[in-house]
Amino acid sequence: MSYNVNEKGYYGEFGGAYIPEMLYPNVEELRQNYLKIMAESSFKEEFDQLLKDYVGRPSPLYLAKRLSEKYNTNIYLKREDLNHTGAHKINNTIGQILVAKRLGKHRIIAETGAGQHGVATATVCALMGLECIVYMGEIDIARQAPNVARMKMLGAKVVPALSGSRTLKDATNEAIRDWINHPVDTHYIIGSAIGPHPYPDMVTRFQSVISEEIKWQLKEQLGRENPDYVVACIGGGSNAAGTYYHFLHEEAVQIIAVEAAGLGIDSGESAATSVLGKEGIIHGCKTLLMQTKDGQITEPYSISAGLDYPGVGPMHAHLSKTGRAEFMSITDADAMKAGLELCQLEGIIPAIETAHALAIFEYKKFKKDDLVVVSLSGRGDKDLNTYIDYFKL
Amino acid sequence: MNRIQQKLQENKKLLSIYFTAGYPNLNDTVSIIQNLEKSGVDMIEIGLPFSDPLADGPTIQASSTEALKNGMTTEILFNQLKDIRKTVDIPLIIMGYFNPMLQFGVEAFCKKCHELGIDGLIIPDLPVDVYKDDYQKTFEKYGLINVFLITPQTSNERIEFIDSISNGFIYMVSSSSVTGSQSGFGDNQNHYFERISNMDLKNPQIVGFGINNNATFNQATQYAKGAIIGSAFIKFLTNHSVGEINKFITSIR
Ligand SMILES: Cc1ncc(COP(=O)(O)O)c(C=O)c1O
Numbered sequence: 001m002s003y004n005v006n007e008k009g010y011y012g013e014f015g016g017a018y019i020p021e022m023l024y025p026n027v028e029e030l031r032q033n034y035l036k037i038m039a040e041s042s043f044k045e046e047f048d049q050l051l052k053d054y055v056g057r058p059s060p061l062y063l064a065k066r067l068s069e070k071y072n073t074n075i076y077l078k079r080e081d082l083n084h085t086g087a088h089k090i091n092n093t094i095g096q097i098l099v100a101k102r103l104g105k106h107r108i109i110a111e112t113g114a115g116q117h118g119v120a121t122a123t124v125c126a127l128m129g130l131e132c133i134v135y136m137g138e139i140d141i142a143r144q145a146p147n148v149a150r151m152k153m154l155g156a157k158v159v160p161a162l163s164g165s166r167t168l169k170d171a172t173n174e175a176i177r178d179w180i181n182h183p184v185d186t187h188y189i190i191g192s193a194i195g196p197h198p199y200p201d202m203v204t205r206f207q208s209v210i211s212e213e214i215k216w217q218l219k220e221q222l223g224r225e226n227p228d229y230v231v232a233c234i235g236g237g238s239n240a241a242g243t244y245y246h247f248l249h250e251e252a253v254q255i256i257a258v259e260a261a262g263l264g265i266d267s268g269e270s271a272a273t274s275v276l277g278k279e280g281i282i283h284g285c286k287t288l289l290m291q292t293k294d295g296q297i298t299e300p301y302s303i304s305a306g307l308d309y310p311g312v313g314p315m316h317a318h319l320s321k322t323g324r325a326e327f328m329s330i331t332d333a334d335a336m337k338a339g340l341e342l343c344q345l346e347g348i349i350p351a352i353e354t355a356h357a358l359a360i361f362e363y364k365k366f367k368k369d370d371l372v373v374v375s376l377s378g379r380g381d382k383d384l385n386t387y388i389d390y391f392k393l
Numbered sequence: 394m395n396r397i398q399q400k401l402q403e404n405k406k407l408l409s410i411y412f413t414a415g416y417p418n419l420n421d422t423v424s425i426i427q428n429l430e431k432s433g434v435d436m437i438e439i440g441l442p443f444s445d446p447l448a449d450g451p452t453i454q455a456s457s458t459e460a461l462k463n464g465m466t467t468e469i470l471f472n473q474l475k476d477i478r479k480t481v482d483i484p485l486i487i488m489g490y491f492n493p494m495l496q497f498g499v500e501a502f503c504k505k506c507h508e509l510g511i512d513g514l515i516i517p518d519l520p521v522d523v524y525k526d527d528y529q530k531t532f533e534k535y536g537l538i539n540v541f542l543i544t545p546q547t548s549n550e551r552i553e554f555i556d557s558i559s560n561g562f563i564y565m566v567s568s569s570s571v572t573g574s575q576s577g578f579g580d581n582q583n584h585y586f587e588r589i590s591n592m593d594l595k596n597p598q599i600v601g602f603g604i605n606n607n608a609t610f611n612q613a614t615q616y617a618k619g620a621i622i623g624s625a626f627i628k629f630l631t632n633h634s635v636g637e638i639n640k641f642i643t644s645i646r
Contacts, residue, residue, distance in 0.1 A: 018491060020448040020517040021542040022566060024551070163454050164444065176447050183546050183569045281492045281518065282445070294466045295496030296444040 003248040003315065003324060009197025010286075012321060014314035017196035019284045022180040026188075027284075029103065031198045037102050038095075038205065050094050051209065054127070055084045057091075059210075061217035061373070066345040067358075073366035076227070077348070077376040078214055080239065087351065087378030088207060088239040089120035093189055095206030097124040100187035107131045107186040111175040113140055113168030113235075114305035114353075115147025116378060117191030122156035132156040135174040137167035140305055147382055165299045168309055172283050192236025193313035196284030200241075200313050207242025214373055215246055222371070229366070231256040232375035233357040235306045237313035239377040244325070254326065256364075257316060258357045260302035261329035271300035272329035273312040274320045282311040288320065303332040303386065304352035306378075334359040336390050339380065351378035352386060396484040396512045397538050397561045400435055401597050407619030408610070408646060409436040409599060410626050411488060413456040414473070415465025416442070417630055422473045424635050430483050432642035438515060438621065441470060441489030448517045450573035452624040467497050471505050478510035486540065488515040499528055503535040513538035513561055525558055540564050545585045549592065556594040565589060565598040565617060572602050573624030578612050586616035610645050 009015050009031075017027055037043055051057040060079045068075045080088040093110075100108060108130050112118030118134040125132035134151055138160040141148055151158050164170040172190075179188045193200045193207070215225045230247055232240035234257050247253040262270035270276060277288035282297055289311040290298045302308045312320075319325035330338075339355030342348050350358065354377045366372055380387065387393060400407065410429050414422045422439070429437055442457035442465050449457070477485065487506060494502045494516065506514070514537055519528070521541055532539050538561035543552050546569055555563060567582055589598055600613035601621035613620040622645065629641045 016520075016523065018518045018520060018523070021521075021547065022448060022544050022569065022571075024520075025544075025546040025548075163451070164458065169445065173445055173447055177450070177571045180448065181570045181574065183544075278496075280495055281490075283447075284518070291492070291496065293496065294468075295493035296461060297492070298444075 001322060001324070003319065005197065005201040005315070009201070011315045011318035014285070014287050014317040015197055015200060016286050017284055018281045018286060019196045020180070022183070023176070023196070026179060026183055027196050033103060034099060034198050034202050037099050043098060043102065046098055047095060051091065055090050055094065056082060057209065058213045058217070059083060061214060061221065064346050067342065070345065071361040071366065072368055073370045073372060076371070076373045078210060078243065078373055079376050080210065081348070081350065081354070081376050081379035085116070085120050085123050086381060087116045087120070088210065088242065088375070089117045089191060090123065091209055091242065092191065092203050092206045092238060093117070093120040093124045096187070096189045096202070097128050097130070100130070100189070101128060103187060105185060105187035107133070107182060108189055109133045109135065109175050109178050109186055110189045110191060111135045111168065111171040112191060113137070113171065113308060114382060115140070115144040115151065116306060116382065118156070118158070119147055119150050119154070121189050121191070122151040122154035125156065126154045133178065134158050135161050135171040135178070137161045137165070137171045139166045140168065140171070144305060144382070167299070168305070169297065169299070176283065192238040193241040193315060194236040194283055194285065194311060200285065200315055203238050204241040204245060204315060207238050208245035210239070210242035210375065211244065211246035214243070226250050226253050227371040227373045228252070229254045229256055229370065229372040231258065231357050231360060231372060233258045233307060233353050233377060234312060234316055235309050235353060236311070237316040239375050241313060241315055243375040248324070255319065255324060256360065257319065257325045257327045258360055259327060259329045260304060260307035260335070260356055261331045262301040262303070264331055265329060269301035271302040271307050271309065273310065274327040275329060277312065285314050287314045287317040288312050303335065304356065306351070306353040307356065328360050328363065330356040330359040334362065338362070339387070340391065348376070349380035350376060351380050352383045354378055395536060395538055395561070397436070397486070400484050401562060401618065406614040407435040407599065408642070409438060409619060409621040410434050411438040411440055411621060411623035412626060412630065413440040413442050413453060413460050414470050415460030415463045416456040416627070417459070419463040419465060419469070420473065421635055422470065423477065425638070426477065426481055426485070428635055428638040429642070430481050432639040434483065434642060435619065436484045436486065438486045438488045439470070441467060441487055441493060443490040443493060446490060448571055450571040450624060452573045452627050456627045467493055471509065474509045474511070484512045485510065486513040486515055487511055491516050491519045500531050503531050503537055506537055507535035511537070513540055515540045515564060517542060521555055521558065529558065542566050543589070545569055545581070552589070552592065552594070556596055559596045561596065562618065563594065563596045563598045564621070565600045567600050567603045567613065570602060574603070578603065578609060582612070586613070590616040607645055
């Protein structure tokens with residue numbers, strides 16, 4: 001069984017490029033060039049150098065001793081929260097901005113929910129001196145004010161998405177419409193492992209630096225390359241895809257994917273796509289998504305804006321369908337508790353997205369000698385207001 | 394011969410109108426269709442509303458949101474159209490995004506269209522190659538014509554490929570944009586219309602996106618077989634009753 005994309009852009013039955021003809025030239029240009037560009041030695045050099053000197057990679061792989069003690073196992077945290085801009089998102093935006101430059105694009109667009117991807121995009125645009133427009137749902141603009149301010153300081157224009165439910169899904173629609181309206185000079189930096197082929201694969205490759213580092217870091221620290229488990233939270237699935245990538249075909253490594261259950265799977269207020277979703281098409285790819293019986297895409301809910309997406313990347317739909325990954329879902333309440341626990345046991349304030357991945361230890365028992373690597377996808381600074389409101393701090 | 398193919402043989406420039414089913418009111422569908430035919434429209438595109446219409450501008454987005462709020466579903470639309478062929482003769486096309494069709498079941502959807510007397514489909518997010526590999530046989534089994542889009546960015550090679558698998562008309566998108574975002578056509582459009590016209594394709598072309606009055610209709614049909622109006626008609630329906638549709642159509646040609 002292969003878990004990589006095939007030449008037509010599918011992971012098993014999921015993926016593809018279900019796009020209007022208006023987008024065909026843009027997506028086709030990218031499809032024909034992305035692997036070629038990524039293989040150029042000048043590209044690799046520039047990418048590696050920026051990841052090292054600008055992003056601060058490699059990110060540490062840290063043995064969380066007190067957390068491990070509490071759950072009676074061995075928990076290593078892959079510290080993507082220590083990256084410049086505070087999350088894994090920048091690995092992808094660095095890669096894509098370098099691709100965009102080589103394609104001769106000078107106008108960059110992006111969608112964002114929590115604002116993390118928007119900030120990471122605005123950052124690389126400032127770095128390269130390119131025009132940056134970020135689409136963000138009107139509702140998210142209101143609830144993520146600090147990130148909106150950061151984007152503006154970085155020189156980006158933040159455009160409110162006023163259609164539909166005015167959150168991430170609609171911001172993505174608006175970005176796609178912008179791309180239809182600007183087919184020649186613009187590159188669309190998608191922020192997760194979603195969208196039409198080749199996006200899920202391209203984003204996954206840029207994020208795969210996470211598992212590449214985990215491998216040599218484990219080797220260096222413990223003399224073994226493979227953990228027993230890799231764990232990551234899933235919104236669209238980019239930090240997860242990067243964390244799993246080099247372990248997908250290592251059968252001894254078990255993969256755990258953590259989705260947001262919101263107020264509970266059966267509450268009607270949830271974002272647990274693998275449980276509540278059905279096969280369909282969202283934002284240009286065939287995957288699992290939450291929808292009505294009639295095929296209308298529904299609004300998910302999660303306390304974390306970064307997991308508040310009604311679909312999941314096609315690679316993850318395939319991992320779910322084939323049983324390669326175990327999918328778990330974690331409620332708002334359990335995630336918040338786990339977030340606070342990490343603060344108090346390890347002195348690390350995690351993003352609420354990440355806190356979902358940390359909450360599985362209450363539900364899944366690991367053996368004493370298991371080696372579990374968790375992707376600490378981002379830091380919690382952006383979530384302080386939510387933490388303050390929730391815990392009445 | 395399919396009604397679309399027959400209509401395309403008539404010696405005149407065709408006017409096709411798009412509207413979103415379920416807008417302004419859930420049960421306006423049949424009377425909008427009847428009034429359009431009475432006003433002399435040649436062909437109708439019935440929009441099946443979708444929650445996330447990627448290729449559409451604000452006007453059609455808003456009408457889709459409203460139609461869904463009014464309760465429109467695939468099932469309800471098919472019910473409304475159950476007797477449509479008792480009163481309406483012109484070609485009818487359903488235009489919608491692929492996910493609702495996929496959930497209904499593509500074969501079941503095509504079968505139902507055939508039973509109701511629908512002549513064709515326009516599905517902007519069903520790519521040409523996927524159609525060819527997975528669905529062409531089904532469409533043909535039920536006598537449905539699938540209409541593909543081309544844009545000013547579409548390469549000649551791809552236009553020729555699209556022409557080769559089309560058997561009705563080619564939907565020529567007037568500019569690189571979502572629906573409803575043009576005001577008037579310039580030299581770019583004229584060059585593009587002329588370029589396509591000179592390709593001598595086997596399928597006639599009908600221009601859509603940005604046609605909103607007599608001037609743009611005439612300009613588009615100078616080279617093409619016809620033109621499609623969507624957003625401008627929906628805007629009209631927002632401020633006028635269904636009974637006044639004739640006024641809009643006579644202002645176009
Ligand atoms: C810190 C953090 N983790 C995870 C996610 C979820 O995205 P993905 O599933 O693409 O990793 C986000 C998205 O905003 C995020 O900011």
